[in-house]
Amino acid sequence: MKRIFVTAITMAMLTATAALAQIPKNYYNSLKGKKGAELKMAVHNIISNATVLSYGSGTGHTWDGFYSTDRLDDGQVVDRYSNDKRYFGSKGKSVSGMNIEHSFPKSWWGGSENQAYKDLYNLMPSEQKINSAKSNYPMGKVTSASTNNGCTKVGTGTNGYKLWEPADKWKGDFARGYMYMATAYQDLTWSSEQATQILQQGDYPTLREWAYTLYIEWAKEDAVDQTEVKRNNAVYKIQGNRNPFVDFPNLMEYIWGDSINYAFDPENTVTTSEYSDDPVQPTEETIYKATFTSETGNFTTTNITVPNNDFEVWTQDSKYGWKGTGYANNRAYAAEALLTSPEIDLTGFSEATLTFNHAVNFCKSPQTTLCVEVVCNGMTTTLDGITWPTGNNWTFIDSGEVSLNAFAGKKINIVFHYKSNDTEAGTWEIKKMSVTGTRSTTGISSVTQSDAPDMSKPYKAYSIDGQSITSPKDYKGIIIIVQDGKTWKMMNR
Structure with missing residues (x-):
């Protein structure tokens, strides 16, 4: 196992989940399975159209947007270019001593005063003097500074370019902003000398190496912090597009970095949620749902014991849903049959819950005659914790939340198992069913380069897209190792 050199980072706990509170459902679906140049184009297609505000001050203009995107609770302006303190007055009004600065x-x-010129992801409030000093220079590492206000340096880099450099606490914010701009507006023609120092024409890679x-x-x-996440959410509410490099801190690796040969999966990768003082709560999502009065739900039936070949224990009814019974021709029969769901994929989920709505009649003890099972990897397990009807009426009741946690991360089938005998043949009706789940988290909180994990001690291993790896020695590619509160990115060849 050969280690990749990775710069140490410190991150708040990041959660792998598909349906975060601030990210619209299915917003990033088109990114799944793509990598490198194709992934960058897919990102471009999602974020390139925005409803931007008019430029300047006043209602519906840039400063009106800044009031939502760059204002602290006490009214202070978030200035990423200086350490000065200034405060908003009226909503929409510009702040004295500050400019609208373009990255x-x-x-x-x-x-051209196009969409890019008005895009709030490209605009920040800035103190006037440093705004003037940084001119139209690109962002880079300044080795010889001519201006330094304690937050922003302006000067020359090792490559001889005139550059500006943000403070350490803002470097990641601006880096992710530059990645957004180079992706959202990759189809622009870069015409100035300053632009072509960091940009090249074309959809990929657009940013120079x-x-x-x-x-x-x-x-x-x-790393992404609360301020940056809140700004991303605030701009999204105004413009209708997001900065995916904030939502997915490792997306950059799949487009330009060490993972360009790996397919990206937005549903199973490290992502940020809206920060708060409370721990981030993973969002529950629906994995399977069906109403059997209007559909079969792709369930299949299997007769085990029936009185004759024409006898069907399970039938679908438009009023009662799936109905199982051994009663026919005014008498009870010994019968046994299975009603089996399609495959339900719990891969990537740490928790899962089954619920269904059912009624039982003509059955003295439903819980001893009938059962619900899970088939997983060829093995059948009877589920506990089900709320059963009394067995003597047609009243539908909820099963309650039946835990499927023992099968999280696996693929399963749900089976409704019916039995009757020659003296008692109850009727079991199932009207609807759903399976919900909570996505797994990677638990990746830091990446370290200065030491190595002790593989003789307990550890957890994940693929680059956040999937658990049960046999790291046999896995080829980038592996995330988590051990004793530390995380390593490694290459297994």
Whole structure:
């Protein structure tokens, strides 16, 4: 197992889940399975259309947006370019001593006041003097500073370019912003000398290698925090598009970094949720749902014991749903049959719950005659914890929440198992059923380069997309190792 050199980062706990509170359901679905250039184009297609505000001050203009995106609870302006303190006045009004600053200036594409010029992901409130000093220079590492206000440096880099460099606490924010701009507006023509120092024409990679290498480094060193997540959510409410490099801190690796040969899966990767003072609560999602009065739910029936070949224990009814009975021709028969669900995929889930609505009549003790089972890896398990009807009426009741946690991470079938005899043949009706689940979390909270895990001690292993690996020695590719509160990214060849 060979270690990849990874810059150390510190991150808040990040949760792998498909349906976060602030990310619209299915918003990133089209990214699944893509990598490298194809992934970047898919991201572009999602984020390139935005409903931007008019530029300037006043209602419906940039400063109106800043009031929502860059205002602290006490009214202070979040200034990422200086340490000065200034405060908003009226909503929509510009703040004295501050400008609207562009990360990507309009001169970079010829001066057109297009969507990119008004995009709030490209705009930040900035103190005027440093705004003027940084001019239209691109962002990079300054080795010789001509201006330094204690937050932003302006000067020359090792490559001889005129550059500006943000403070360490803002480096990741601006890096992810540059990645967004180079993706959302990859089809622009970069026409100025400053632009072509970090950008090249075309959809991929758009950012030059020295630039994306540096920005990935900065994004790792300055991880996504509460301020950045809240701004992403606030801009989304205004523009209708998101910065996916904030939502998925490792997306950059799949487009420009060490994972470009691996398919990205937004449903099973490290992501950020809206931060709060309370721990992030994973969101429950529906895995399977069916109403049997209007559909079969793709269930199948299997007769085990029947009085004759034409006898069907389980039938679907438009009023009562799936109905199982051994009663026919005014008499009870010995019968046994299975009603089996389609495969239900619990891969990637840490918890799962079954619920269904059912009624039982003409059966003295339903829980001793009837049962619900799970088939997993060829083995059958009878489920406990089901709320059963009394067995002497047609009243439908809920089963209660039946735990499927023992089968989390696996693929299963749910089986309703009916039995009767020659003296008692009850009727079991099942009207609807659902399976819900909570996605697994990777638990990746830091990445370390200076030491190595002790593989003789207990550890957990994950693939680059957050899936648990049960046999790391046999796995080829990038592996995340978690041990004793530390995390390593390693390559198994």
